[in-house]
Amino acid sequence: MAKKFAELQARMSPESRADAEQLLQQHLKEMPLHELRKAQELSQETLAKALHVNQAAISKMERRTDMYISTLRNYIRAMGGELEIIATFPEGQVKIENFAK
Amino acid sequence: MAKKFAELQARMSPESRADAEQLLQQHLKEMPLHELRKAQELSQETLAKALHVNQAAISKMERRTDMYISTLRNYIRAMGGELEIIATFPEGQVKIENFAK
Numbered sequence: 001m002a003k004k005f006a007e008l009q010a011r012m013s014p015e016s017r018a019d020a021e022q023l024l025q026q027h028l029k030e031m032p033l034h035e036l037r038k039a040q041e042l043s044q045e046t047l048a049k050a051l052h053v054n055q056a057a058i059s060k061m062e063r064r065t066d067m068y069i070s071t072l073r074n075y076i077r078a079m080g081g082e083l084e085i086i087a088t089f090p091e092g093q094v095k096i097e098n099f100a101k
Numbered sequence: 102m103a104k105k106f107a108e109l110q111a112r113m114s115p116e117s118r119a120d121a122e123q124l125l126q127q128h129l130k131e132m133p134l135h136e137l138r139k140a141q142e143l144s145q146e147t148l149a150k151a152l153h154v155n156q157a158a159i160s161k162m163e164r165r166t167d168m169y170i171s172t173l174r175n176y177i178r179a180m181g182g183e184l185e186i187i188a189t190f191p192e193g194q195v196k197i198e199n200f201a202k
Contacts, residue, residue, distance in 0.1 A: 028187065030198040036188060039195075065199060066171045072197075076188045084194075086129070086185040087137060087177045093185075094140075096173075097131040098166060 033075065034062040040079050050078040069099045134176065135163040141180050151179040170200045 031039070037047060044058040051058070051074060061067065061075060073083040085096040132140070138148060145159040152159070152175060162168065162176060174184040186197040 028194055028196045030196040030201075032199050033197060036195055036197070040190075062199075066169055067200075068167055068169060069173065070167045072170065072186070079188075079190075081188040081190045084187040084189055085173070086187060087180075087182040088185055089141075089180075089182045093129055094137055095129045095131045096134060096137070098133050098163075099168075100131075 032062070037062070037079060042079055047075070047078050051075070073099070133163070138163070138180060143180055148176070148179050152176065174200070 037044070044055045044062075048055045048058045058075075061071070069083070069085065076083045085099055087094050087096055138145070145156045145163075149156045149159045159176075162172070170184070170186065177184045186200055188195050188197055
């Protein structure tokens, strides 16, 4: 049964809705992958070891403008983070759960 | 020059930092792609037309647990949304900009 976005939002708690609006307006720091790695004080060699690839593979990965979601998730996890996939609409934001795990 | 996450955060405005903390604690609605499509009142046929593929390809895409970021971005754009790739760390959140556009 199809549900309108507005109806789904109406069923969110006021707190969740406030959070969603907050998120919509926020300006998170944007960074490319290699900068994020450096910010975490990790070398390409360290990440390569964690991902069982060689350093050249990490270097190549960091220059890509497209990749599988699982590849990106593994890279971010190797840095100690978690990947989140979010779809932003004028009416609000939704976390996409197809790719969890 | 490598920069520590904490230093990068220190250079964020107080507003940006408050937003980042807010985001960290929030609980966005989670949805699989097909539910999001139904919430937008779009059929597989409509999306298929927008993406120049057939309906079976949309059906298959919605059942995948992994795909190229560009594929997901195109799917979300066809629904009128924008894809955001976020890495969450205990220290905060960062938007990954490698895949913008």
